[in-house]
Amino acid sequence: MYEHTLTDxxxxxxxxxxxxxxxxxxxCQDPDVQRWTTIPVPYQRGDAEDFLDRVVAPSWADNTPVWAIRTVEGGQVDGMIALHARGPGTCEIGFWLTPDHRGRGLMSRAIALVCxxxxxxxxxxLERITWRAIVxxxxxxxxxxxxxFHYEGLGRSAGIQRGERVDEWFAARLRTDPAEPTTWPS
Structure with a gap:
């Protein structure tokens, strides 16, 4: 896949x-990024180098891109968002954002661009984009x-984070679903 910049x-x-x-x-030193993702902890320079070599490079070659989120054109990384292959016509979206950019609707904008x-x-x-997160x-x-995205359920001990089983929420959006807020169970 050719590199494709997305912007709004x-x-x-x-x-x-x-x-x-x-x-x-x-x-990746942020406690919330560490809490909610599967990145190595502690996160070191070698981990970032491996991420670029073993995740980013192959992802673009396989049409499942990883993007850096930037709030200034050509600026620094303020987060990451990616699509990971999950079968024919399906990818899973994953993302994180730095603390100083949270709560401003930026991740919702990034998700909209990626979808x-x-x-x-x-x-x-794609026909389907899935999402999962630690409960x-x-x-x-x-x-x-x-x-x-429509809530699809709870997976008990469905995920593994740093060797520990965790419960996960699951949701998905189909190509035919409108990009409008949905109602989820409380």
């Missing part, structure tokens, strides 16, 4: 590069809910 004029989603390594390491590209016939032409990650759930 407020956010720029671009491929992370070696120039971003120090910033990625800095961002638009993912479902577009001249993008990835309790309400900000992540809110961001996908605002983008038309």
């Amino acid at each position: 004029g407020t956010l720029w989603l671009t491929r992370p590069t070696g120039a971003d390594i120090d910033r990625i390491v800095e961002c 638009e590209f993912g479902f577009a016939p001249d993008g990835l032409a 309790g990650n309400h900000p992540s759930a809110g961001a996908v809910r605002r983008n038309g």
